[in-house]
Amino acid sequence: MNFQLLENFMNSLSTSFHIPGASIRVWHRHKEVFSHTVGVRDIFTGEPMVGNEIVDVYSATKPVTAVACMQLIEKGILGINDPAYRYFPSLKTMYIKDANGELKPAKNTITIGHLLSMTSGFSYDIKNPKVQELIEQSGGKAGTVEIMEAMVCTHLLHEPGEHWNYNIGLDVIAAIVEKVSGMPFDQYVKENIFLPLGMNNSYFYDSEAPADRKVYCYDLKPEGLVRREKHSFRLTESFISGGASLSTCADDYIRFTDALANGGVGVTGARILQPSTIDLMRLNRLTPAQRKEIPWAQCNGYGYGLGVRTMVDPAEAGALCPVGEFGWDGLKGAYLLIDPEHELSLFYIEQTGLNKEYLHPRLRNLLYTCFFWED
Numbered sequence: 001m002n003f004q005l006l007e008n009f010m011n012s013l014s015t016s017f018h019i020p021g022a023s024i025r026v027w028h029r030h031k032e033v034f035s036h037t038v039g040v041r042d043i044f045t046g047e048p049m050v051g052n053e054i055v056d057v058y059s060a061t062k063p064v065t066a067v068a069c070m071q072l073i074e075k076g077i078l079g080i081n082d083p084a085y086r087y088f089p090s091l092k093t094m095y096i097k098d099a100n101g102e103l104k105p106a107k108n109t110i111t112i113g114h115l116l117s118m119t120s121g122f123s124y125d126i127k128n129p130k131v132q133e134l135i136e137q138s139g140g141k142a143g144t145v146e147i148m149e150a151m152v153c154t155h156l157l158h159e160p161g162e163h164w165n166y167n168i169g170l171d172v173i174a175a176i177v178e179k180v181s182g183m184p185f186d187q188y189v190k191e192n193i194f195l196p197l198g199m200n201n202s203y204f205y206d207s208e209a210p211a212d213r214k215v216y217c218y219d220l221k222p223e224g225l226v227r228r229e230k231h232s233f234r235l236t237e238s239f240i241s242g243g244a245s246l247s248t249c250a251d252d253y254i255r256f257t258d259a260l261a262n263g264g265v266g267v268t269g270a271r272i273l274q275p276s277t278i279d280l281m282r283l284n285r286l287t288p289a290q291r292k293e294i295p296w297a298q299c300n301g302y303g304y305g306l307g308v309r310t311m312v313d314p315a316e317a318g319a320l321c322p323v324g325e326f327g328w329d330g331l332k333g334a335y336l337l338i339d340p341e342h343e344l345s346l347f348y349i350e351q352t353g354l355n356k357e358y359l360h361p362r363l364r365n366l367l368y369t370c371f372f373w374e375d
Helices: 004-011 013-017 059-074 112-117 129-137 144-151 169-181 185-197 250-261 275-281 356-371
Strands: 021-028 031-039 055-058 095-097 103-105 217-221 224-228 246-248 302-304 309-311 326-329 335-339 344-350
Touching: 004 013, 004 021, 004 031, 004 356, 013 031, 013 356, 021 250, 021 356, 031 250, 055 059, 055 344, 059 112, 059 169, 059 185, 059 246, 059 250, 059 275, 059 326, 059 335, 112 169, 129 144, 144 169, 169 185, 185 250, 250 335, 250 344, 335 356, 344 356
Parallel strands: none
Antiparallel strands: 021 031, 021 344, 055 246, 095 103, 217 224, 302 309, 309 326, 326 335, 335 344
16 A cells, blocks of 8 residues: 555645645554545634544435434334335325426335435425424424424425435435434434444534534635535524534544444444445445436446445446445535445545545545555
8 A cells, every 4th residue: 555646636635626624534444544634724714624623524424324224224123115104104195296287196105215215206405385484483493303294295306216316315314213213313323323433523513513623614606715604404403414414523434434344343343234234235226327317427437325325337437446335425525435345445524515526536546546556
């Protein structure tokens, strides 16, 4: 192994790609083999990144939520083919708006598998009128299950199972985990994933994070990068988004990816999943036509499993990774890569999400170039 090329690429982020600051970790068989941090944590003060910053990772929350669900599937509490209405009765009769704008009953039943694989037919509308009404009526205190009960009261975009589109499926899964476990979703994750893996610096909406370690994310506006003051998925003070609420640091999240790269066992020796369950998660569930519905260039060559992208065609992707490498990313640039074949994992964190279609494939390929480099 020789990670000089990856280090050089990280050092170019600020000048070449306008990324204020970033941090990366690479682990192999429970050991750190590469760590590097560059840039600044605050573009207005110029304070440097040191590597332990707590950042909102947005959709990098989804694999954590998927693992929570898979734990309950392992225990026989949930089933992938269970109808979702077993846990949300309002999902029993769903409607689809046709080309004429008329609502017609859906023929297929939404399952747990549809929610996990982004094929349920839901949209990503987190501000539908019923949700806004509930937020107002509750004085901004409605919880995860209440919010999702309101959010699913909408029509579907397509028949469940027929198409892939990015949607609220993992948020619904978080509410189901809360219902069947009898624990608030954030507490369930803390007790069954974070604490066993030694992830002591991972939070939901950074509410409990040390103030001096929190880092703002930035939006690109015509006038340049602008600080994002409010988390767009924090709908109430009690709602936990299973799709976008995690705040964490590089040293914590790499423990999660490392466990999934090593048969479900973390660096602490704790097991969070069985190897066969991880294999099921990363098994592509999409048809060739559905794979083309994934709209982002950084996902070329990938299918989608249960809460994660999964590599199915390295030739299409121009990828140096093997079939079955899996992971996901986040709105503001967080990126995770998990490779059980080589017991290898990577986690990258930053604050803007700029140029993901360019950066993420290069991080992936540089990882494998460096990993197999013979001095």
